[in-house]
Amino acid sequence: RKEVEQDPGPFNVPEGATVAFNCTYSNSASQSFFWYRQDCRKEPKLLMSVYSSGNEDGRFTAQLNRASQYISLLIRDSKLSDSATYLCVPFTDKLIFGTGTRLQVFP
Amino acid sequence: NAGVTQTPKFQVLKTGQSMTLQCAQDMNHEYMSWYRQDPGMGLRLIHYSVGAGITDQGEVPNGYNVSRSTTEDFPLRLLSAAPSQTSVYFCASSYSRGLPSTDTQYFGPGTRLTVL
Numbered sequence: 001r002k003e004v005e006q007d008p009g010p011f012n013v014p015e016g017a018t019v020a021f022n023c024t025y026s027n028s029a030s031q032s033f034f035w036y037r038q039d040c041r042k043e044p045k046l047l048m049s050v051y052s053s054g055n056e057d058g059r060f061t062a063q064l065n066r067a068s069q070y071i072s073l074l075i076r077d078s079k080l081s082d083s084a085t086y087l088c089v090p091f092t093d094k095l096i097f098g099t100g101t102r103l104q105v106f107p
Numbered sequence: 108n109a110g111v112t113q114t115p116k117f118q119v120l121k122t123g124q125s126m127t128l129q130c131a132q133d134m135n136h137e138y139m140s141w142y143r144q145d146p147g148m149g150l151r152l153i154h155y156s157v158g159a160g161i162t163d164q165g166e167v168p169n170g171y172n173v174s175r176s177t178t179e180d181f182p183l184r185l186l187s188a189a190p191s192q193t194s195v196y197f198c199a200s201s202y203s204r205g206l207p208s209t210d211t212q213y214f215g216p217g218t219r220l221t222v223l
Contacts, residue, residue, distance in 0.1 A: 097149035
């Protein structure tokens with residue numbers, strides 16, 4: 001089983017839509033979790049950190065289910081500028097990067 | 108602050124050539140690391156350093172060397188380039204290695220390396 005599994009997508013959604021991505025991780029010892037955003041041919045940038053059951057930042061909500069070992073990212077009111085790849089990253093003694101879920105928001 | 112800088116942005120090598128990818132940060136971060144990113148795979152850790160004079164291997168260290176003589180710089184050396192090392196290389200730094208509250212990794216813009 002892969003350490004981190006994400007649906008690669010792409011998720012094609014219209015502006016204003018709500019979209020959710022799921023991520024499962026295999027190491028139950030993972031202590032904290034991150035969502036990174038990566039634009040095409042650019043470096044990853046931190047979007048959100050998740051330390052307890054969840055976190056919310058504006059239109060973005062991350063939820064953690066430790067019992068089922070999955071993390072989700074919900075994006076409300078999608079903008080064209082949200083088009084990117086979203087990387088799920090659990091942390092144990094190091095960061096483990098998922099392959100990412102690609103989101104394409106269209107007008 | 109310039110953040111994390113990497114040079115060169117692009118590089119083409121022939122099999123067997125050696126080269127050094129440069130990485131520097133001006134945020135006084137202790138932790139620095141090198142990742143490679145290949146299509147269909149997540150970023151994989153090559154080497155990392157928790158402070159000047161200290162380096163350790165990551166997930167895929169073979170064929171690469173690193174050193175950390177200063178807090179600011181963390182160069183990655185390819186000893187004898189192979190086509191399997193064609194990839195995008197990212198350098199990253201963070202204030203502290205593992206404390207969740209300070210574990211934000213700041214990535215450089217990447218070096219796109221092709222080995223023929």
